[in-house]
Amino acid sequence: MKKTEMQREASLEKMADHVLTAGLNAASLRPLAKAAGTSDRMLVYYFGDKAGLMTAILQRIAARTTAMMLAGGANAPLPLDACITRTISILGQAAFTPYLQLFLQIASLSAQGDPFYRQVGEQMGRVYFEWAKAQLVSENESARAREAAILMQRVEGMVFLRAIGLDDVNDLAAGTDKGNAHPA
Template structure:
């Protein structure tokens, strides 16, 4: 099925908005700065999106898609035990090119923790996606062990990201030894 010009334009706008949010964070996600980043007016943004919530949801979804693709490109050739996958994932996510994604994730999680009705379901969906990614990458005796280890992976990586975000890189690195 061929995309309409409107769909193509909307997709291009979402790409530019994702670039902007990755570079500047959610703090810069008000309509005027977003419109400027998209190369249009705030009124035109609302032509392509019902409201700011739909615009931000599409932008965050695009960011999550990009990260998922990048993570898939670095998937292990075969399932790994939890400690090995944790080291592999931490080394990938803490690379400079991935850190903007991690910063957005921290902002998103913070807003979800405050009960923000826009960010809570988006954060939950991304978290579920990460769990599914982990389960697909983990070597385990059975499904229950795989699900448990995926949860442990998520919790460990989240903790390491927060520790790194507050400037304690060496503590995050030491946790992998």
């Protein structure tokens, strides 16, 4: 690996850490350059423009997420209900919190009409959909696609409910209600 490529990779790791810690609001060129220990001009040299830079950072973060999922045990296909339970258990670990918060930021920006984050969110969602299909033991490909969609809805719903403070509702859905349900 060339020195320039090594510097680019090292910068990318530091910027991914920065975005996970500070969020997308702190993802302008100067703060990213400071986090990477370089100049904003070097970032443009390495990545072309801000869109290229953000794409590279978000791809790196997505790769980390996948590696963490695999390390957490998401590597053997299961039937849908067992797969939902396993995936929610893995994502419930504290290490995933910044990743899930970032995903919610991307979803929020997409919902507000930001075309870049709409594209990024869709790309990430499609990758996750393919990952979800690979996690499932299903009777055929059509059933696998439908079950992957159900898995995604269930998991993303859990992430959203957790983000807005409705852990008691998540507990009810999981059958682990501890009598903490709040009346409507």
